[in-house]
Amino acid sequence: MHSIGTAGAARLRGHRFRVGAAVLCVWLMLLTATPAAAVPPDLPDGGWVWPWAGPRSVVAPFRAPAHDYGPGHRGIDIAAAGEVRSPADGVIAFAGTVVDRPLLTIDHGNGLVTTLEPVRTALSPGAAVHRGDVVGSLETGGHSPAGALHVGVRWNGAYINPMLLFGGVERAVLLPCGSGGC
Numbered sequence: 001m002h003s004i005g006t007a008g009a010a011r012l013r014g015h016r017f018r019v020g021a022a023v024l025c026v027w028l029m030l031l032t033a034t035p036a037a038a039v040p041p042d043l044p045d046g047g048w049v050w051p052w053a054g055p056r057s058v059v060a061p062f063r064a065p066a067h068d069y070g071p072g073h074r075g076i077d078i079a080a081a082g083e084v085r086s087p088a089d090g091v092i093a094f095a096g097t098v099v100d101r102p103l104l105t106i107d108h109g110n111g112l113v114t115t116l117e118p119v120r121t122a123l124s125p126g127a128a129v130h131r132g133d134v135v136g137s138l139e140t141g142g143h144s145p146a147g148a149l150h151v152g153v154r155w156n157g158a159y160i161n162p163m164l165l166f167g168g169v170e171r172a173v174l175l176p177c178g179s180g181g182c
Contacts, residue, residue, distance in 0.1 A: 048087045048165040049132050051116055052080035052149055059148045062161040074159040075115070075152030077144045084119050084136050084149060086129040087165065088112075095121050101142030104135060111156040112165075116149060118142050 050056055057079040065072030086106055093113065094105035101118040106129060108114065121136030129135055144150040153162040 047131065048167075049085060050078070050166055051085050051087050051114075051151060052078055053083070053085065054080065058163075059145060062159075062163065064159070064161070075150050076162050077148040077150050079147060080138050080149040081147060082137060083134045084116055084138055086131060086133045086135045087114055087151075088131045090114070090129055092121075092123045092125050092127045092129060092135075094125060095123055095136075099142075102136075102139050106135070111154075113154045114162075115152040115154075117152075118144065119149070 058076055059079055060073055060077040062076050063073040065074070084104075088106075088108045090106040090108040092104070093107040094103060096103065102120045104116045104119040104121050104123070106114045106116070116136070118139040118141040119136040120139045123129070123135060138147075138149055140146055142150065151162045153160055153165060
């Protein structure tokens with residue numbers, strides 16, 4: 001039987017420790033990695049307007065799915081009627097009916113795309129629109145309740161909470177614990 005001695009055993013333990021520490025670091029990085037879709041975009045500093053000029057009442061809030069195919073609500077539903085406005089400058093990317101509801105999609109550039117439904121429009125893909133322009137009228141159909149406008153926003157293909165663009169989500173502020181504990 002071959003003995004490695006005290007110095008050899010110490011080197012072996014040190015090597016095992018470094019390998020174990022490296023594996024642990026990689027595992028922690030993978031565990032805590034944030035998917036690209038969850039990273040908030042470089043949002044415009046204000047300037048987005050609500051697509052409905054009347055009183056704002058969110059009927060159904062944004063609920064992010066746990067994964068790409070999970071349940072959730074990939075937008076907000078707001079109580080509305082009549083004319084629908086473009087929330088920001090952009091170009092009509094799609095205007096038409098999907099299954100049972102009329103849809104309008106506006107590409108705002110910088111990876112931001114808004115989908116408004118159910119909205120009937122006379123505009124065609126490629127038409128330029130400006131913030132606040134009337135782009136169509138609220139119709140019925142789809143999953144939103146009657147009298148509600150669904151507003152979905154994607155950034156680089158991933159859905160984000162539209163309230164981030166309308167200024168309706170306050171940033172979280174972490175406060176220090178007081179002397180009485182947390």
